[in-house]
Amino acid sequence: MEPAEAARYWEANAETWTRHVRAGYDGYRDKLNTPAFLALLPPVTGLSGLDIGCGEGENTRHLARIGARITGIDVAPTFIRYAQAAEDREPLGIHYRGADAHELPFADNSFDFAVAFMSLMDMPDQRRALCEAARVLRPGGFLQFSILHPCFAPPYRRVLREKDGAVRAIELARYFDACDGEIETWWFSTLPEVERAATEPFRIPRFHRTLSSWVEILLQAGFRLEAMAEPSASAELAAAEPILADTRVAPLFLHVRARKA
Numbered sequence: 001m002e003p004a005e006a007a008r009y010w011e012a013n014a015e016t017w018t019r020h021v022r023a024g025y026d027g028y029r030d031k032l033n034t035p036a037f038l039a040l041l042p043p044v045t046g047l048s049g050l051d052i053g054c055g056e057g058e059n060t061r062h063l064a065r066i067g068a069r070i071t072g073i074d075v076a077p078t079f080i081r082y083a084q085a086a087e088d089r090e091p092l093g094i095h096y097r098g099a100d101a102h103e104l105p106f107a108d109n110s111f112d113f114a115v116a117f118m119s120l121m122d123m124p125d126q127r128r129a130l131c132e133a134a135r136v137l138r139p140g141g142f143l144q145f146s147i148l149h150p151c152f153a154p155p156y157r158r159v160l161r162e163k164d165g166a167v168r169a170i171e172l173a174r175y176f177d178a179c180d181g182e183i184e185t186w187w188f189s190t191l192p193e194v195e196r197a198a199t200e201p202f203r204i205p206r207f208h209r210t211l212s213s214w215v216e217i218l219l220q221a222g223f224r225l226e227a228m229a230e231p232s233a234s235a236e237l238a239a240a241e242p243i244l245a246d247t248r249v250a251p252l253f254l255h256v257r258a259r260k261a
């Protein structure tokens, strides 16, 4: 799939996605993934950063609140419009811009750091996107990103639960399948039935890569691997938010930090 076609899918999802995440239906993001990502992040106060695939800007705003001078880019104009509207309501000094991560509209060595929260696995040419991220970082700058876990969230993952709802196991398949723009159709798991009945599901092109492919393109882009994490809900969090309990059996997300040599 070409980047322009993938971008059209994201634009088509953006209106509903914004409404649903802002209503709190992405429990994985808000309760587990973003807190773990921020816990892994080195201090960014006073640093200039780029948020690649910023969506409606919730995570971009977290970075601004902890002191980063941040620019957010996204390929879907509707996301940028919502992110900018939030910035207009509560100014945090964030600059938003519509742009494709495959072709970043910034000069070489422009940023101290870059982040990509759950966006790189949605891009058709991750090699190009990572080379672009490396290009706009200053030497010694870092990129931290989260993706669906290549090993434990390949194109097929099914959570098997006991009758009482406890997670028994996770069934996986298709780790080695070439997956270039296969459309995945889903809602956020906690979306109420009434909303489900009234809303078209997301249609998201998926570009799955094996773990070794990710490491290979990261190194080829000129990065040095620095840290990795696999967020897992604590027993207390899983009890409070049962939907997250699968991450105690096998992780759903992989976090990676890499530094431009």
Ligand SMILES: C[S@@+](CC[C@H](N)C(=O)[O-])C[C@H]1O[C@@H](n2cnc3c(N)ncnc32)[C@H](O)[C@@H]1O
Binding pocket: 003, 006, 007, 010, 011, 029, 052, 053, 054, 055, 056, 057, 058, 059, 073, 074, 075, 076, 079, 099, 100, 101, 102, 116, 117, 118, 119, 122, 123
């Ligand atoms: C799963 S959403 C995550 C949004 C946001 N980072 C968050 O964590 O809430 C993936 C985002 O990546 C964006 N995206 C996908 N392909 C892109 C590309 N080629 N360039 C820039 N953004 C892209 C989508 O429009 C979408 O906003």
